[in-house]
Amino acid sequence: MYSEKVMDHFNNPRNVGEIENPSGVGTVGNAKCGDIMRIYLDIDGQGIIRDVKFKTFGCGAAVATSSMATELVKGKTVEEALLVTNKAVMEALDGLPPVKVHCSLLAEEAIHAALWDYAQKNGIVIEGLKKPVEDIGEMEEEEEY
Numbered sequence: 764m765y766s767e768k769v770m771d772h773f774n775n776p777r778n779v780g781e782i783e784n785p786s787g788v789g790t791v792g793n794a795k796c797g798d799i800m801r802i803y804l805d806i807d808g809q810g811i812i813r814d815v816k817f818k819t820f821g822c823g824a825a826v827a828t829s830s831m832a833t834e835l836v837k838g839k840t841v842e843e844a845l846l847v848t849n850k851a852v853m854e855a856l857d858g859l860p861p862v863k864v865h866c867s868l869l870a871e872e873a874i875h876a877a878l879w880d881y882a883q884k885n886g887i888v889i890e891g892l893k894k895p896v897e898d899i900g901e902m903e904e905e906e907e908y
Contacts, residue, residue, distance in 0.1 A: 766857035789876025
């Protein structure tokens with residue numbers, strides 16, 4: 764069963780679309796379930812995320828976590844956005860069913876991938892940012908052992 768917030772973000776997703784000439788773009792998928800999430804960031808000269816958009820191909824939970832993730836990073840600094848975890852996304856949505864937790868991980872990794880792209884384009888290092896994975900299914904396999 765999904766929370767009211769999950770259903771709201773699924774039925775009325777925020778920040779859907781693309782940003783022309785984005786500061787950073789991150790695309791992450793999950794080969795196991797077929798979800799693909801792409802996040803676009805517009806970051807100003809002070810490192811503030813002015814705008815964020817997403818496009819997601821996936822289930823309702825993937826759309827809802829994408830929508831919530833964009834809400835959590837909009838207006839934040841790059842460093843603050845880096846601190847948005849899958850747990851924060853799930854908490855903001857009042858939880859997800861256990862079989863849909865991977866969707867929140869997809870959202871976290873898509874944010875990180877967009878920040879990585881931004882850092883690469885600008886020749887900067889964002890403290891604590893690691894090179895993102897393209898398929899979170901690989902991460903789930905590591906966690907299972």
